[in-house]
Amino acid sequence: MNGKKDRSLQATNQLYGNCSVVHPDGSLMFRCSEERINWYLDRNLAKVISDDGKTIQLSFMPKGRGHDLDPFYLSKKDNHCVVCGEKEDLTRHHVVPRCYRRYFPDRIKNRNSHDVLLVCIPCHEEYEREASRLKRELAIKYNVPINGGGRNSDQPSKDYGRAKRAAAALVRNGDAIPLERQAVLKGRISKYLKKEASWTDIKRLADLPSKRRNVAAKVYGGGNGSFSHGRAVVEKIEDFNEFIIMWRQHFVDAMQPQFLNPHWDVNRKVVTSWESRKGGVIKALVITLIARFDGWNPFQKLKRLFWGSQKSADTNTNQDI
Numbered sequence: 001m002n003g004k005k006d007r008s009l010q011a012t013n014q015l016y017g018n019c020s021v022v023h024p025d026g027s028l029m030f031r032c033s034e035e036r037i038n039w040y041l042d043r044n045l046a047k048v049i050s051d052d053g054k055t056i057q058l059s060f061m062p063k064g065r066g067h068d069l070d071p072f073y074l075s076k077k078d079n080h081c082v083v084c085g086e087k088e089d090l091t092r093h094h095v096v097p098r099c100y101r102r103y104f105p106d107r108i109k110n111r112n113s114h115d116v117l118l119v120c121i122p123c124h125e126e127y128e129r130e131a132s133r134l135k136r137e138l139a140i141k142y143n144v145p146i147n148g149g150g151r152n153s154d155q156p157s158k159d160y161g162r163a164k165r166a167a168a169a170l171v172r173n174g175d176a177i178p179l180e181r182q183a184v185l186k187g188r189i190s191k192y193l194k195k196e197a198s199w200t201d202i203k204r205l206a207d208l209p210s211k212r213r214n215v216a217a218k219v220y221g222g223g224n225g226s227f228s229h230g231r232a233v234v235e236k237i238e239d240f241n242e243f244i245i246m247w248r249q250h251f252v253d254a255m256q257p258q259f260l261n262p263h264w265d266v267n268r269k270v271v272t273s274w275e276s277r278k279g280g281v282i283k284a285l286v287i288t289l290i291a292r293f294d295g296w297n298p299f300q301k302l303k304r305l306f307w308g309s310q311k312s313a314d315t316n317t318n319q320d321i
C-alpha cells in the first residue's frame with residue numbers, strides 16, 4: 001500500500017455537512033459543509049436564517065444559481081455506506097477510479113461530485129477487487145497494458161534498457177544483423193511494450209532518451225512523463241459520459257447498493273455534447289479567435305458568454321459531495 005492509498009481510505013463519518021445556502025431571492029442554491037457556510041459568514045457575505053444555524057442566505061447577488069432545480073445536489077444526504085447502510089468507518093469512493101479520473105479534463109472533474117459515494121471500508125475493499133477486473137478488461141479493449149500495478153501510476157517495466165538497446169541495434173545495423181538475432185531483439189522490445197512491436201515502435205524507442213521514465217508514454221503517444229495506463233485509456237475515450245456511466249453501472253451491478261440517494265442516477269450526464277471531446281476542440285478554437293479579436297464588440301459578447309458560464313462555477317466549489 002502506498003501513502004496515497006492509505007490516505008484515501010481514511011475513515012470519515014461526516015462526508016455530508018447538509019448545511020444549506022440560499023439565494024437572496026429565497027431559493028435553495030446548494031448544500032455544503034459547516035466549514036463552507038462559516039467561510040461566507042466570516043466575510044459577512046451571508047446571514048444565518050435557521051434556528052439550527054445550518055442555513056444561510058447570501059447577502060450578495062451571486063453570478064450563478066448553484067444547483068438550483070437539481071434534486072440530487074439539493075437533497076439532504078445520509079452519512080452512511082450506500083451499499084450496506086453502515087454508519088461507521090466510512091470512506092469516499094470515487095466511482096471512476098483515480099487512475100483515469102486524474103486525466104479527465106477539469107470541466108468534468110470539477111463538477112462530478114455526483115460520483116463520489118460514501119461506502120464503508122469493507123465494501124470499498126470488496127469493490128476494489130471488482131474494479132481491478134474491469135481495469136483489466138479496459139486494458140484489453142483499449143490495447144493499453146497495465147504496468148507496474150500501482151493504482152496511481154504505471155511505471156515502465158525494468159526491461160526498458162534492454163529494449164532500448166535492442167531497438168538502437170536494429171535501427172543502426174538493420175539488415176546486417178542475422179535474422180535469428182533480429183527476432184530475439186524484436187522479442188525484447190515486444191516484451192517491454194507488451195504488444196507486437198511494429199517498425200514504427202522500434203524507431204521511436206531507439207530515438208528516445210536513455211531515461212526510461214519517459215519512454216512508454218512516448219511510444220504509446222502519451223506525451224510527457226511516465227507511462228500511465230490511465231492516461232493512455234483516457235486519451236482514447238471518445239465519450240466521457242459513456243465511460244462514466246459504464247463505471248457507475250459496474251458499481252451497481254457488482255455491489256447491489258441498497259442505500260443510494262434516490263436522486264443518484266446511473267445515466268446522469270456530466271458533459272453535454274457541446275462539452276464532449278470534439279466540442280472541447282471547437283470551444284478551444286472559438287476561445288482562440290476571441291483572444292485574437294479581443295476588443296471587437298461581438299467577440300467581447302462571445303467572451304462574456306464563455307467566461308460567464310465558467311465563472312458561474314464560483315458557487316459550485318466546496319459543496320457537499
Ligand SMILES: [Zn+2]
Binds near residue numbers: 084119120122124
Ligand atoms: Zn458497506
